[in-house]
Amino acid sequence: MAEFEIECRNLVKKFGGFTAVNSISFGVKKGEIFGFLGPNGCGKSTTIRMVCGLIIPTSGQVFVSGKDATLEAEAIRQRIGYMSQKFSLYDDLTVEENLEFFAGIYGLRGQIRRKRMDEVMDMNDLQSVRQILVAGLSTGLRQRLALSASILHSPEILILDEPTSGVDPLSRRRLWNLINEITTQGATVLVTTHAMDEAEHCHRVTMMQSGQLVCTGSPAELRSSQIKGQVFSVDCASLFQALNIASKIPGVIDASVMGSRLHLRVLDLSLQQVQSALIKEGISVASIDLGEATLEDVFVAVAGVAT
Ligand SMILES: Nc1ncnc2c1ncn2[C@@H]1O[C@H](COP(=O)(O)OP(=O)(O)O)[C@@H](O)[C@H]1O
Ligand SMILES: [Mg+2]
Structure with a gap:
């Protein structure tokens, strides 16, 4: 078995003459909450999108569960739950209808679809708003719905891009509790944030600046070594x-x-x-x-x- 559930080796992404991700290497172990930290514009989302197989690296490799993310993108997508920074929900559909739509994309049908929708609404405390149009929801609730949608198919790997950006402290706390719960059930979580204090919730973190990784380790290790x-x-x-x-x-x-x-x-x-x-x-x-x-x-x- 591969040592890492997600592994990037000398990953590079250039946009024209600009290098957004500059030869980065890191590995995320199974069952780990791995934090990807760094200021806005440092290259976090670009890295995440390469890990999800949504954009092709200029050079270097990404492996997810031992498979090359570029060559086996479809197989990998089934294993990944991805919540993008600009998560797309349908404003003119209710909470429940949004989940139905995403369940359809993941190929969930009949009893299984109903069961998973109920489970994710329970986990995210969304049952009371299931009939509400998304247009009327607070940022915190929208974020919980987007997270619910990303875990409908019970992914083994959850990738969250700035999930707590712009949400209130209670929703933030609740989200970290949920991430913990998901990892104790065996899933692996890669989460980006520009809020350094949030790294305390992670088992290990890496810090990125201007497209490069500057240090990687557990919060305690980084505090003592750096x-x-x-x-x-x-x-x-x-x-x-x-x-x-x-x-x-x-x-x-x-x-x-x-x-x-x-x-x-x-x-x-x-x-x-x-x-x-x-x-x-x-x-x-x-x-x-x-x-x-x-x-x-x-x-x-x-x-x-x-x-
Ligand atoms: N499609 C693109 N074309 C050109 N430049 C891009 C593109 N996507 C991102 N960038 C640039 O790459 C850099 C890193 O962006 P991004 O990965 O979104 O950073 P972060 O998620 O850390 O805020 C930024 O300077 C951004 O403007
Ligand atoms: Mg980003």
Whole structure:
């Protein structure tokens, strides 16, 4: 059996003279939630579309369940549930009619079709809106319907392109719970997001920038391997003035405001030294503690090196 359920080897996609995906390699293991992270325009959707066999790579290879995605696109499509970033639903059909339409595309008929439609509506809590026209649904509900449509045929591999973009926190939470449930049943999930905090829901992630992968690993591995120095969390007055001052302290490699605190990444500085430097500039510091690096810190660290 292949080691990976999805594997890309030296994958390249050029649009004219522009290289959108620049020789990337990664593997997703069976049963894993694999996060594909990176800012808008870095090449996530282009990669996903090559994995689904919807566009042909300029060079390199994609294997899905050990099969070449370009040569065996049809066979692979049956195994994949794909929710595109601009998911297409029919506004003038009800929730139920939309599902019926997609069930038809997947070749589900009769009793099986009814059973699967009920199951996915239960999973996504859509039973109460089954007769409602899609045009009247919130973004969160539309997203749940699009997800329902993509899992109707019980795919072994689920590929979600920015599924949480623009949805409210409750819908977001619910979606991650569902992704977890789907993987505990044995499916493999590849999910893209530009929200770094969402990576915490993934078993492993890769970070992309300008068409290239800059690091791959579990969130914990990335935090420990990619972050040099330490993270300090500072509770102080005049937060934005403090941010300005802190970012000029030699040894502070990154400074940001996180909630009501200052979040600093530092090299070879003690808590005491940073506290003194802030106080010297007139900032009153209530407390300063060792903090934990976030995946946003990781991205800033690796992206800074890559550019
Ligand atoms: N069909 C296309 N023709 C030309 N350029 C494209 C096409 N699709 C995507 N691009 C460009 O490739 C880059 C990566 O796009 P995309 O994969 O959609 O990024 P992401 O999903 O990470 O936001 C962008 O600069 C985008 O404008
Ligand atoms: Mg995209």
